[in-house]
Amino acid sequence: MRKIADLIEDLLKENGKLSLLLLEAKSFVDQSEDKKLIEFVNNELNGYVDDMPLPDYRIINSEIIGTIQNSFGQLTHKDYPLDFSVVSKEVGTDISKTHIPDGISFVESNIANLTGQIAIRPMPMELVNMLNQVFSYNNPGLNLVSASYRFSKAGIEFVLNKVRQELILGLKRIEVSSESQEVNDIVSLSKSDTSNKVFVTYAWENEEHNDKVISFVDFLRKKGYNASMDRKESQEKTSTNFNQMMIDGLKDSEKIVVVLSPKYKERADELKGGVGFEFGIIMEQLKKTENKYIFVSFGPYDENSVPLAISGRDVLDLKRDQDENDFNELFAKLDSKNIINFSDVSEEKVKVKTKKIKPFKL
Secondary structure (H helix, E strand, O other): OOOHHHHHHHHHHOOOOHHHHHHHHHHHHOOOOOHHHHHHHHHHHHOOOOOOOOOHHHEEOOEEEEEEEEOOOOEEEEEEEEOOHHHHHHHOOOOOOEEOOOOHHHHHHHHHHOOOOEEEEEOOHHHHHHHHHHHHHHOOOEEEEEEEEEEEHHHHHHHHHHHHHHHHHHHHHHHHHHOOOOOOOOOOOOOOOOOOEEEEEOOOOOHHHHHHHHHHHHHHHHOOOEEEOHHHHHOOOOOOOHHHHHHHHHHHOOEEEEEOOHHHHHHHHOOOHHHHHHHHHHHHHHOOOHHHEEEEEOOOOOHHHOOHHHOOOOEEEHHHHHHHHOOHHHHHHHOOOOOOOOOOOOOOOOOOOOOOOOOOOO
């Protein structure tokens, strides 16, 4: 029987079909006491049946398209985009989203059978009939005879990527608790030698952007921070496992600086490639240690560079910090120090002056 480490390695390198790796992982998972992980593996293998709640990653953004006939049964429109946002508001749920309850093997088959980048999933006739009542009321003489969800291939691939990431996290937890002290949980932050280590992560854009990241890492090292990045790590090894390198960088560093850009957002939103794999781990760690991560940009805030999952979080504009503060805000975040030192709360509280009410007298 293979070791968990071998299975994790195949998951990291995306060797083999995910459904087969899930089946192999089941033998390890069933021996653990992790009830949530056992349930997760069983659901992903067998599908989410009956009224089981679906994980968010299995609910995909899509659009509704329909086949429309007139009152004489003649076809008037095919694959026509339909807007049922009013109905969604009435029922309290977005009916345009596609739910993917199928087992991973079926999901993989669907992806393999796609010839393009767009997927079509038929809508249940019960729902079509309900929508037709609204449609025919607003469009007299026309009827909606069938409808489907249309969404991108990347939406289904997102499901596989997310399941792969969750499985790696779960297997790592088992590995830590049952096999060896030498193997660390990828969401563990307890290493004692992380002091002053900074890992800079980013998405490869173009030569100008990549060179700017290299200069930024070198700048941090000149300022006394043990900063590193993929380019530094890879040139020091002859055979680099980039996924493992990212895991080690996130796990072994005291601070992680995430350089946001349009390409980073694109890959993070779709959990695609190395950035997508890494971003999934970042989202897990953010639940426990928000102060470990520093999101930065090389210019003013741009929503086209910020992944949806971190919208609303603080993004440090390094250009502004350079021009106005000589990078003082960056250094404060790296050192976990407050720029403004507020006074301690005094034990003596101010006495509030009260006004007595005069007796009622006419």
